Amino acid sequence: MSGSITQGGTLDGDLELDCDVVVVGSGAGGMVVAAELAEAGHDVVILEEGRHYTPEEYGAMRPSESMRHLWRDGALTFAVGMDDSPMINVTMGRAVGGSSVLTGGVCFRTPGYILDDWAKRLGLSDLTEASMDPCFTAVEKSVHVEEVPVSMRSKSTLMFARGAEQQGFKLKPLRRNTKNCNGCGRCNFGCPHGAKLSVDAAYLPRALAAGARLYSECFVDRVTSDGGRATGVVGRLTRGSSRRKTGRLTVRARRVVVAAGSYFSPGILARSGVGKQSGQLGRNMTLHPGFRMMARFDERLDGWKGALQSAYSDEYEKDHITMVGLFIPPGVIAATMKGVGPKHLAKARGVPHVAVFGGMIHDEGGGTVRNVLGRTFATYKMHPRDRATMPKVVRIMAETFFAGGAKEVYLPILGLDAVTPDSLRTLDLDHIPAKRYECSSQHPLGTCRMGSTAAHSVVDPSGESWELSGLFVADGSIVPTSLGVNPQVTIMSMATRIAWKMRDRPYD
């Protein structure tokens, strides 16, 4: 049996389908559930709001073309900072493969102490390291998780590593979902070499081979139900960049899996009249607020050469900080340096000398998504502990770069020029308003959180809604707390577990 991919924009009129399981969203969570269930013999339909691009197509895009076609809203999506919290640029994908297509490939299992915390505090005692191990193993095998050799580190990362050693700690190698990676460094815009095994590369072919039908450019509005059971979804077909509605979408299914990501799954549930009873829907959003540090060295680094993400440090985990190597396009580096005209060009010519490293906060949460006038609106009120960590993470990274020999460091603070070791010492980072910190996030989690009681969570330990039987959620939104590490393996593994439970349960 072989499945199919249909671009919704090519269809005329309305679309009506029948299936066993309809999966809404084709990202890290949805695509895994779809493949696992299709392979178990279920008739699966996958609906994705974005378009389908083949690796050849997205591989041929310039970064800004990828941003306009694969990233949601040109990567200009935000969580508005409440009170003394920063405005956070929360980015995500909108295409077949979801945000998975855009990752740096970093893979971490859910840390054991996090799973212990879920068991103790949230009663999720089924999600132990031992019981999750088969899920982790299955995911890691499917996406080919391997360690990044030191030889693939960019000079940018090597500079931070040098500073770290001076400061008394060592970087650790990252593991990534790659095979035959050549270190070209453009993972965040879609791998042009088929080396990154994002879900569209690793799981979609499996789903299709097992007969799944994927429809892109299909926006799901809500879940339908009858007598307390989910019966399918309705929505609209769209076309082109304007996402103009071209027809109605109706899918009748015996089970529904919502996997539209942490920003959008709560909206689908809310529009379906589901999930509100606990008062947790759309709440508890954690983000791993992140800060990038740039540093100028005398030597030429060409920091874009090498694996985009190759090393990390958990030296400051006790302070709720994880530092991870990264790089950003030279245009972005140039833009964040102060200067207009000749001064800008002089700084831009220094880009080959710039190293970049990132730090993220293992946050307590404080984010909310809700529908305002038909649009998704996110806010984030930073926990006081995390607010106090912001200047700490910035100072640690800056000092590490200086220890590595940086001449100047560009702090992620709006309106601030490059700092030297002396000016950093006298800079009162603690009293800089949070709104001036340039903060970003790629890890929204927790808005339909999993839990052991209906009073405190949106879905049960099997991923099923407490309120509507046959409705499952399987994406980042169910991850109940922040992780302190990049989340894709956690999301894919939790999705695997949900799929296996669905597979083993007969239809009513």
Added chain:
Amino acid sequence: MRVVAEAVFSDGEGPPDADRMDWLIRDVDDFLEHIGDSRRSVIGALFGLHAVTPVVTRSGQSLARMSIPERIEALTKVEESFASGLLLAVKALLCIIYYEHPDAGREIGFDAGCLTEVAGS
């Protein structure tokens, strides 16, 4: 957008040649066409920038009427002011696209095929 771009990318002699600016503005327009709701935010930032510049410079003169050296001076003042975020938003978009032009990339020593045109394609 062009008024700002000409100032941002100007060297001591003037703005980059017209062909490159045409390419940049065409591509910015295409970007804006594809980014859904964010289009309004970018246009808003651009309007905001035009609106605050005469206030920040206290000259009352609009960006569009300024010579390029005047624009550079005015935007430098904006960058130092409360409105720096508006300039950053516009400058970020312009820079991302501008330095994807292989000639512009080369001029700053950026030679990564995969981040401009794709190697092997």
